[in-house]
Amino acid sequence: MAADPITVEVLRSALPAIADEMSYVLKRTSYNMMIYEVGDYSCAILDKDGNLLAQNGGGVSHFLADMGVVIRDGVQRIKKFEPGDVILMNHQAVCGQHLNNMCVYTPFFWQGELYGFTIIRAHWIDVGGYSTGFGAGMAAADPWLEGLQFNQLKIYKAGQPNEELLAMISDNIRYPESSMGDLDAQITACNLGLKRLEELFQKYGEGTVTECIERIFAQSEAHCRQVISEFADGTYEFETEFDDSAAAQDGPIRIHAKVTVAGSDMTIDLSGCSKQRNSAINSRTLAAPYIAYKALTSPVDPVNEGSFRALKVILPEGNFMMAQFPVPMASWSTALPSVIDAILAAMAPARKSMTPAAHKGAMGDALTFFGNDPRTGKRFVVQSTEGGGWGGRPFEDGPSASCTICQGDVRNGPIESLEQRFPIVVEKRMMRTDSGGAGTFRGGLGLDVQVRNLVTGRWNLTQTGRHRVPPWGLWGGHTGGKPERLVRKPGENDWSPVNANWYQVPPETRAVVRSAGGGGWGDPLEREPMRVIEDIRDGMVSIEAAKSEYGVVAKMSGKRGLEAVELDAEATTRLRQQMRSAHAAE
């Protein structure tokens, strides 16, 4: 058999199918919501040089094609691999993410020779230190405070478990029944991948598989080049700011994207972004430029090493996204959605009909409450990740209450599921009226989530980075509503803003997480007046904002139902004229 076009096509679906099957088994046998609900993991197949052969679809996006460094480092340092080895790795010098993201990988041998690896990176609910839940966040001043570090350790050697190491891990994490179960799930899924690879190699032979893979890489690259070559040559730039932790006293983070298109080549230069920081916002990752490039070129195709060959990334050592060990990295992914939005916004003039305004732009907007339930004597951690607004689009309003571009198939925790498992009551999970940025096409709405804790415990209530500079509009669209964190303890009458981790509260405290809305697209005065009226009828826009943002005047009709609110067409025309002349005068 040879690498004819037909076999290439068969393997093109067969390789991702293996990664997807690994994902199916991992999700169903895992023990923490970060895996089964949030999908904070990725399953991949790499060759021994660290080239990505296939990665699962779904799951979070910011793990895009980022396992190569782990494998190359492992191959260099572990001289000898044997069948039955299982390696554990989360060290930030190479992985560059928070320590909760635990890589587990197994070598694949074909006819006695090392060919490659199956690998799964998955978010453990706790790795000791401050790492509980979504991760240590801004609380961790260095990697040792954050949690346990594993640096290319064999936890299974030729099929034999290292019992002492396993016991040591189990004793030093808070939820061993969860994470040790996740470890088993990762190993099971990796082994399944090995078995499927073996079947594939048996059927097609190593030579054919390798040749087909190279052909698939080349086709992926050619496809990307074709898309890029349709954009006008030139240099495109965009700049924004992102809040850093006030305690770090570094000032806001500068995000500067410079994109150069020359024929079918694209360079994404992020050297204008801030240097590494004192806070835990640092990382070592190409996720932002990779996700942006993927969104620009081939959003729905499977990913492989060829998907990024035509992209050049400039991200110098010491940049906050190419930070050097041992700076803290516990909040590694928070700013990435804004970096991606900045790259897309830079390219907006070259693709006006395809670029939405900014989305909520920051990881976070999570509910995290943990402690010991005195009623059961058991330790618990409540987690749910809440969506926010996406930007208005060139042809329609932006979606509301959706997760960031880095998260993909991440699902919130159902209220009924959270209340079944944990000592809380979710009193409200609602869209925030007027949080969508005004525009010809309105931004999506952010959320307002209010939770009452029934027992004493600690909240992680960190403000997201888009508080001071909320998601921007495009082409005259307005910014989206900014995010908030509020708390009200029993006996207090007012809500107080809060920005803290491990924030201890008594029972009957109420916490509020408000996510940002998306930016608007185009001048709000150009929005069809009846659309604004429909928004009022649906409670998405208030009567006051309709007037002040859109120049649309509503009147009460005296009817019941939706038609209680009607358009005052004359008053609207007058008001819009006034507003336009006022703008012109500015």
Add this chain to the structure above:
Amino acid sequence: MGAHVALDIGGTFTDLVYFNDSTGELRHAKSSTTPEDFTLGIENCLNKAHVELGACETFVHGATIAINTLIEQTGARTVLVTTAGARDAYLIGRGNRPEAYNVLFKRTTPLVRRGMIVEVNERMTARGEALLPLSEAETAAVCETIAGFEPEAIAVCFLHSYVDPSHEQAMGRALRRAFPKSYVSLSHEILRQYREYERSSTTVVNSYIGPRVSTYLKRLETRLEGRKFPGTLLIMQSNGGVTSVTSASRAPVGLMESGPVGGINASAEIGRRLGFPQVIAFDMGGTTAKASVVRDGQPATAEGYYVGGYASGHPVMLPVVDVVEVGAGGGSIGWIDSVGALKVGPKSAGASPGPVCYCAGGEEPTITDANLALGRLNGENFLGGDMPLDTAAARAALKGKLADKLGLTVEEAALGMLKIAVAHMTLAVRGVSIERGYDPRDFILVASGGNGGLHAPLIARELSIPRVILPVLPAHFSAVGMLMTDIRHDYVQTHARSMAEADFAAIRAICETFVKEGKALLASEGVAPEHQEVRLSLDIRYVGQEFYLNTPVAYDEVVREGRDGIRKHFDALHQRHYGQSAEHRPVEIVNVRANAIGQRAKMEFRSGSVGAAKAVAQHRDVYLSDAKRPTRCAIYQRDALPPGTKVRGPAIIEESASTALLQEGDEATVCPTGEIIISIGGN
């Protein structure tokens, strides 16, 4: 004993099968589907087959009206009533974006606009305590608000109503009183299971399609009455069973995915009769291929699905036969993408314009064109010669659109298309077998649909499936299956406790309620007690997991509180599904489930219903695996093959609307009841 009619409405055709189990007489008819009024197509079929409904005992009906109403968005003006604070649960959904990198990703289009979602001041806890009781003043105020919307349908979904439905019931009573003409669904009556978004969506879909579906079923009853039909009208459901018109009108959301069910049930039944309880049902039509697994005679069901696909579809969390579908059918188009890779599907030429060889305006080469160009299909004998196919046109399209661009011959390009399509379909069959922990070598493949017989033997070879069965009437298979389907009703109630702490008295009470309700409902549908059966099961998982496995239990085990035995069943299931189990870990129960089955007599094919004396073969050149050299193949007409005949591959067996291909090493045997069993070579 008497005559039975099955009537299946598909997207293009309405199919009828009539069977008289006293005389063994079998009739079938096909006519065009009439979307403006489906009952017209039904009348046409009845007339074509000369069916006297006055002498019929049962009329089983499979309709697409439920799914069409949703997909075409032609349902009722619907109001949703929710718990205060959870107004947006239905609109927020799970907040996920399955197309992660697509910044223009489209979320599910809601069926109720936000302005028509009404909050109610009431609240239950997860333990069923009324945190905020529902007052009569509140229900009255809510009814007053809703009146302004002039609703045709109303859906009610309160938080934790699966634990204690009393608030929903009170709201429901008030609404039914205030709006006697509106269609009202209460979430706990549709689905008594936790997860508010999925339950809301299921309930909203039910209300949204309710008025149109129930009106249709009434019109159908009237039509049948007009033809003096004295018997029982039964409706196909997504869960693999049939139900009465009364039940179907109450929960029409359960009819949504009934299309493939008939074929799967027929596959199960035919497998059982021929001594093969482990079956993979495989159907390949014009646009898609579907695979589904039957274990020990039971079609596998999933606990729900997303109408319109996972990414942007509507979740409907009711049991549904577990089908994996791929975009590979006779009409699937072969094309070359922008970087020169050969692709097949998912775009399809469909029924119109159809493949190039239909000469109805199709210009893109399809799977059917490839089969024709390779001599696998007989252009002169298609649909019994009613519709000659243009081989030259098919070849020209393959050459111009594919072969020349790829530097291949026409035969190489055609073979390549088939290989890619077979690879896609193989992934679907793998999806329901290997990926669920089942070894395909333990199964047989039942091939139906116009294109099943041409491709199933190739898929079987890929997966080492030892045998393929070609059933009788493969192109009317769905209707055939309707005459082999039992009545089925499903029940679920969440009871989330660890196994150690589980209240077995409470579980027993739930089971007993299910058994009582199920049997009463079956009795009301005319099922005699000896034909009633209620199967119980528990959804179980390891503590800390989210996904559970549905674990069958005997009533006796519940009464005995057989915790250890039940968890052993679960451990074994986990081992089989995922290749791993954890005997040392605690387990927990999530849901209690029951299926109430009313067994019905099943249509039997009589021996000798086909057959001339001796098989006579013609011959023609067919390209098999070698694109350079055709093979001289024997060609048989199926209705001229007497029982007991053996045919060795390479060979082709043709019938009116279907063709089967035997490769070198395959051997077909004609069964006494007309089915053909193909032993796949090399296995």
